[in-house]
Amino acid sequence: MSETDRIKEFTDFRLRMNERILSEENQVVRRFFALDTQTYRPGALSLQTKELLGLVASMVLRCDDCISYHIAQCKEAGVTRAEFFEAFSVALVVGGSIVIPHLRRGVDFLDRLEGQGVHAEVPEHKHD
Amino acid sequence: MSETDRIKEFTDFRLRMNERILSEENQVVRRFFALDTQTYRPGALSLQTKELLGLVASMVLRCDDCISYHIAQCKEAGVTRAEFFEAFSVALVVGGSIVIPHLRRGVDFLDRLEGQGVHAEVPEHKHD
Amino acid sequence: MSETDRIKEFTDFRLRMNERILSEENQVVRRFFALDTQTYRPGALSLQTKELLGLVASMVLRCDDCISYHIAQCKEAGVTRAEFFEAFSVALVVGGSIVIPHLRRGVDFLDRLEGQGVHAEVPEHKHD
Amino acid sequence: MSETDRIKEFTDFRLRMNERILSEENQVVRRFFALDTQTYRPGALSLQTKELLGLVASMVLRCDDCISYHIAQCKEAGVTRAEFFEAFSVALVVGGSIVIPHLRRGVDFLDRLEGQGVHAEVPEHKHD
Amino acid sequence: MSETDRIKEFTDFRLRMNERILSEENQVVRRFFALDTQTYRPGALSLQTKELLGLVASMVLRCDDCISYHIAQCKEAGVTRAEFFEAFSVALVVGGSIVIPHLRRGVDFLDRLEGQGVHAEVPEHKHD
Amino acid sequence: MSETDRIKEFTDFRLRMNERILSEENQVVRRFFALDTQTYRPGALSLQTKELLGLVASMVLRCDDCISYHIAQCKEAGVTRAEFFEAFSVALVVGGSIVIPHLRRGVDFLDRLEGQGVHAEVPEHKHD
Numbered sequence: 001m002s003e004t005d006r007i008k009e010f011t012d013f014r015l016r017m018n019e020r021i022l023s024e025e026n027q028v029v030r031r032f033f034a035l036d037t038q039t040y041r042p043g044a045l046s047l048q049t050k051e052l053l054g055l056v057a058s059m060v061l062r063c064d065d066c067i068s069y070h071i072a073q074c075k076e077a078g079v080t081r082a083e084f085f086e087a088f089s090v091a092l093v094v095g096g097s098i099v100i101p102h103l104r105r106g107v108d109f110l111d112r113l114e115g116q117g118v119h120a121e122v123p124e125h126k127h128d
Numbered sequence: 129m130s131e132t133d134r135i136k137e138f139t140d141f142r143l144r145m146n147e148r149i150l151s152e153e154n155q156v157v158r159r160f161f162a163l164d165t166q167t168y169r170p171g172a173l174s175l176q177t178k179e180l181l182g183l184v185a186s187m188v189l190r191c192d193d194c195i196s197y198h199i200a201q202c203k204e205a206g207v208t209r210a211e212f213f214e215a216f217s218v219a220l221v222v223g224g225s226i227v228i229p230h231l232r233r234g235v236d237f238l239d240r241l242e243g244q245g246v247h248a249e250v251p252e253h254k255h256d
Numbered sequence: 257m258s259e260t261d262r263i264k265e266f267t268d269f270r271l272r273m274n275e276r277i278l279s280e281e282n283q284v285v286r287r288f289f290a291l292d293t294q295t296y297r298p299g300a301l302s303l304q305t306k307e308l309l310g311l312v313a314s315m316v317l318r319c320d321d322c323i324s325y326h327i328a329q330c331k332e333a334g335v336t337r338a339e340f341f342e343a344f345s346v347a348l349v350v351g352g353s354i355v356i357p358h359l360r361r362g363v364d365f366l367d368r369l370e371g372q373g374v375h376a377e378v379p380e381h382k383h384d
Numbered sequence: 385m386s387e388t389d390r391i392k393e394f395t396d397f398r399l400r401m402n403e404r405i406l407s408e409e410n411q412v413v414r415r416f417f418a419l420d421t422q423t424y425r426p427g428a429l430s431l432q433t434k435e436l437l438g439l440v441a442s443m444v445l446r447c448d449d450c451i452s453y454h455i456a457q458c459k460e461a462g463v464t465r466a467e468f469f470e471a472f473s474v475a476l477v478v479g480g481s482i483v484i485p486h487l488r489r490g491v492d493f494l495d496r497l498e499g500q501g502v503h504a505e506v507p508e509h510k511h512d
Numbered sequence: 513m514s515e516t517d518r519i520k521e522f523t524d525f526r527l528r529m530n531e532r533i534l535s536e537e538n539q540v541v542r543r544f545f546a547l548d549t550q551t552y553r554p555g556a557l558s559l560q561t562k563e564l565l566g567l568v569a570s571m572v573l574r575c576d577d578c579i580s581y582h583i584a585q586c587k588e589a590g591v592t593r594a595e596f597f598e599a600f601s602v603a604l605v606v607g608g609s610i611v612i613p614h615l616r617r618g619v620d621f622l623d624r625l626e627g628q629g630v631h632a633e634v635p636e637h638k639h640d
Numbered sequence: 641m642s643e644t645d646r647i648k649e650f651t652d653f654r655l656r657m658n659e660r661i662l663s664e665e666n667q668v669v670r671r672f673f674a675l676d677t678q679t680y681r682p683g684a685l686s687l688q689t690k691e692l693l694g695l696v697a698s699m700v701l702r703c704d705d706c707i708s709y710h711i712a713q714c715k716e717a718g719v720t721r722a723e724f725f726e727a728f729s730v731a732l733v734v735g736g737s738i739v740i741p742h743l744r745r746g747v748d749f750l751d752r753l754e755g756q757g758v759h760a761e762v763p764e765h766k767h768d
Contacts, residue, residue, distance in 0.1 A: 013232070014232065017232035017233075017235060017236055018232070020235055020236075020239070021231065021232065021235055024209070024213050025210070025213075026210075026213040026214065026216070026217055027294070028214075028217035028220070028221065028291060028294055028295050029213060029216060029217050029220060031287070031291050031294075032217070032220050032221060032225075032291060033228075035284060035287050035288060035291065035477060036225045036228070036477055038283070038284055038287075039284050039473055039474055039477045040474075043466070043470050044464065044466035044467045044469075044470050045436075045467055045470045045471065049433055049436065050470065050474060052429075052433065052437060053436060053437060053440045053471060053474045053475075054474055054478060056437045056440060056441050057226075057440050057441060057443075057444045057474065057475065057478040057479065058226065058478070060441045060444060060445055060608075060610075061226045061444055061445070061478070061479070062703070063190070063226050063229060064229075065229035066225070066226060066228075066229060066478075080428065081664070082427070082428035082665070082666075083428045083429055085428075085664050085665075085666040085669060086427050086428050086429045086434065086666065086668075087429065087437060088666070088669060089423055089666055089668035089669050089672070090423055090424075090434060090437045090438055090441065091437075091441065092608075092668070092669060092672050093419060093420055093423045093608060093609050093668065093672060094438060094441040094442070094445070094450075094608050094609050094610055095441065095445070095607075095608040095610065096572075096604075096605060096606050096607045096608025096609075096610070096611070097605050097606050097608075097672075097676045097706070098572075098606055098607065098608070098697075098698065098701045098703050098706060099608070100673075100676070100706075101703060101704075101705035101706060103661065104653070104654065104657035104658070104661065105657075107657060107660055107661055108657055108660075111660070141744070141748075142744065145744035145745075145747060145748055146744070148747055148748075148751070149743065149744065149747055152721070152725050153722070153725075154722075154725035154726065154728070154729055155550070156547060156550055156551050156726075156729035156732070156733065157725060157728060157729050157732060159543070159547050159550075160547060160729070160732050160733060160737075161740075163349060163540060163543050163544060163547065164349055164737045164740070166539070166540055166543075167345055167346055167349045167540050168346075171338070171342050172336065172338035172339045172341075172342050173308075173339055173342045173343065177305055177308065178342065178346060180301075180305065180309060181308060181309060181312045181343060181346045181347075182346055182350060184309045184312060184313050185312050185313060185315075185316045185346065185347065185350040185351070185738075186350070186738065188313045188316060188317055188480075188482075189316055189317075189350070189351070189738045191702070191738050191741060192741075193741035194350075194737070194738060194740075194741060208300065210299070210300035211300045211301055213300075214299050214300050214301045214306065215301065215309060217295055218295055218296075218306060218309045218310055218313065219309075219313065220480075221291060221292055221295045221480060221481050222310060222313040222314070222317070222322075222480050222481050222482055223313065223317070223479075223480045223482065224444075224476075224477060224478050224479045224480025224481075224482070224483070225477050225478050225480075226444075226478055226479065226480070227480070269488070269492075270488065273488035273489075273491060273492055274488070276491055276492075276495070277487065277488065277491055280465070280469050281466070281469075282466075282469035282470065282472070282473055284470075284473035284476070284477065285469060285472060285473050285476060288473070288476050288477060288481075289484075292481045292484070313482075314482065316736075316738075317482045318575070319446070319482050319485060320485075321485035322481070322482060322484075322485060337536070338537070338538075341536050341537075341538040341541060342538065342540075344538070344541060345538055345540035345541050345544070348540070348541060348544050348736075349540065349544060349736060349737050350736050350737050350738055351735075351736045351738065352700075352732075352733060352734050352735045352736025352737075352738070352739070353544075353548045353578070353733050353734050353736075354569075354570065354573045354575050354578060354700075354734055354735065354736070355736070356545075356548070356578075357575060357576075357577035357578060359533065360525070360526065360529035360530070360533065361529075363529060363532055363533055364525075364529055364532075367532070397616070397620075398616065401616035401617075401619060401620055402616070404619055404620075404623070405615065405616065405619055408593070408597050409594070409597075410594075410597040410598065410600070410601055411678070412598075412601035412604070412605065412675060412678055412679050413597060413600060413601050413604060415671070415675050415678075416601070416604050416605060416609075416675060417612075419668060419671050419672060419675065420609045420612070422667070422668055422671075423668050441610075442610065445610045447574070447610050447613060448613075449613035450609070450610060450612075450613060547733060548733055551729055551730055551733045552730075555722070555726050556720065556722035556723045556725075556726050557692075557723055557726045557727065561689055561692065562726065562730060564685075564689065564693060565692060565693060565696045565727060565730045565731075566730055566734060568693045568696060568697050569696050569697060569700045569730065569731065569734040569735065570734070571697075572697045572700060572701055573700055573701075573734070573735070578734075592684065594683070594684035595684045595685055597684075598683050598684050598685045598690065599685065599693060601679055602679055602680075602690060602693045602694055602697065603693075603697065605675060605676055605679045606694060606697040606698070606701070606706075607697065607701070
């Protein structure tokens with residue numbers, strides 16, 4: 001499977017399941033998803049800072065999908081490689097060596113994003 | 129691989145490794161597995177409620193295998209789709225957006241279980 | 257400090273800080289608090305079951321304040337001592353011995369609630 | 385105990401134990417503390433952004449001491465009340481309602497810091 | 513309160529609540545407590561090694577009571593100061609800076625234990 | 641894919657990404673990796689004990705890659721099957737049934753290592 005296809009598969013599953021989940025009648029779940037989207041809108045803090053906060057939170061909680069998602073969002077928001085690695089260093093020192101396998105996969109994802117030479121195909125409305 | 133095969137593979141690995149682990153001489157490990165089975169037997173609380181407790185605990189601790197296991201057990205115990213989503217909503221609100229990727233995979237697992245039109249092939253004696 | 261005073265202090269700090277937090281202009285935080293309240297309203301699952309789900313989730317995530325809160329809510333909803341201990345047993349087996357110190361404090365809180373011979377003074381609108 | 389005394393006690397214990405720990409011959413522990421200090425120095429990201437990252441990481445991992453520490457550092461670095469609450473909102477949505485008790489104590493700490501009308505007495509060299 | 517009294521209070525609450533919990537009819541909880549005791553009995557691994565494993569597990573999961581308990585048990589089993597700090601260093605590097613506040617309290621507890629010039633008053637049968 | 645190939649793939653990805661990460665200019669990340677390597681060098685505690693500490697820490701924090709890594713290191717250091725299972729039992733009792741899926745994969749990894757009849761192909765310099 002090509003690099004583009006792997007990122008596409010990643011995005012497609014997220015989008016398909018988000019739709020599946022939001023089609024249910026549960027209002028709490030729907031509102032949570034809407035709130036999640038609202039959280040990252042620029043305000044007192046910039047979009048870039050908020051996405052970096054989401055990225056570091058995802059790294060110390062060690063969720064690969066969330067990490068990939070926020071890496072793509074950060075990249076879209078203009079985060080540079082040096083900035084990424086400083087955010088990674090905070091996550092690594094706060095969260096410890098247990099974060100390393102997720103860092104490896106996160107850097108691999110970032111490399112693949114950059115290798116494409118294109119912006120990541122991330123959904124317009126985010127849900128984590 | 130067909131949907132039935134994926135669930136079968138999931139179940140087969142669990143059963144095979146449980147046997148492998150229980151064949152070792154370690155008494156603490158064996159007793160833990162027995163205790164795990166005993167935990168979900170109906171008592172003051174019904175089987176259904178206990179399995180829902182196990183499901184929500186697994187979701188906030190973010191363990192996909194445990195989530196799949198308890199979804200299958202809940203389904204077997206008669207949990208309805210609306211009840212599943214209310215349990216999911218508690219897990220989501222308590223555990224936060226970091227739970228979302230596990231929710232997506234959990235709903236996908238539930239969809240596949242229901243798509244089969246048959247009860248899940250889960251082991252009679254559970255070990256998480 | 258008397259038992260009643262300790263529970264009162266616990267409740268007062270929660271109420272005072274919730275008001276303090278909700279007085280800020282941040283809409284995401286306010287909506288999260290409202291959603292948290294909505295989550296436990298009876299629906300397909302009863303109030304009692306939802307509060308038990310919140311309790312077990314709080315135990316495996318090891319948050320004393322959340323455990324106390326949900327114990328008080330469960331008691332209010334009519335959960336019996338035997339039912340409490342079955343919920344505790346699920347949390348203990350899923351979460352491991354690391355849950356034990358929280359179980360000790362949770363049982364101590366429950367004992368004090370019952371020792372009062374009165375319903376706990378918990379806020380009408382919950383925020384975890 | 386007055387508000388100033390509580391924050392002073394908090395800082396004194398941290399400083400005293402840090403000295404105690406660094407007086408031991410263990411080189412890994414010493415290097416970890418040095419690395420922790422180095423992590424938050426401004427680079428590609430500003431001091432303010434790095435402290436906000438440390439704050440949100442501490443909130444989702446639910447460590448009161450770390451939260452208080454980073455709130456004091458953020459305040460020192462000029463983070464405004466609106467910015468604090470946007471960072472809190474990210475932590476709350478990513479980490480869930482289990483974060484709320486820590487948010488309450490964090491906001492209480494921030495209120496006390498501001499109530500003093502002075503900068504917090506935090507150590508010059510940080511160790512988380 | 514003197515140092516001896518603080519450690520005594522810590523031990524007394526644990527013992528009193530363990531008795532309280534074990535007096536309930538719940539067999540799963542009782543068996544879990546018995547299994548917890550059995551886990552640390554010397555076997556292929558020595559008591560000292562097992563207690564060190566329990567200590568490091570408690571540190572990375574960040575449970576102060578469990579850390580204090582295992583520090584007392586390790587001390588009883590003859591763990592030296594240098595060995596303690598090497599175990600601490602593993603916990604610190606695996607678990608990250610979020611472990612530091614617990615390390616501070618753990619070292620404070622160890623200092624107080626040693627300051628007494630006597631073995632810690634820990635219960636004969638352990639429950640974490 | 642043969643068993644040898646699966647372990648080789650696991651090792652290759654780790655080595656390749658470690659090189660990738662260390663090629664970046666970020667000094668905090670580099671120092672963290674060096675510190676991680678230093679942590680497990682024999683000192684007051686033996687290599688074997690330190691690797692067992694790393695293994696149990698990885699199990700209760702539930703990181704499959706870290707578990708596989710430390711199992712390979714422990715095996716290299718001469719840990720016997722009975723010792724492995726006693727370490728597993730500590731992790732299981734401290735961390736709870738949520739550890740079981742990781743235990744299954746860990747035992748599977750250990751079986752494959754032993755099935756090879758050769759020492760695992762792990763990197764000389766470890767980064768968890």
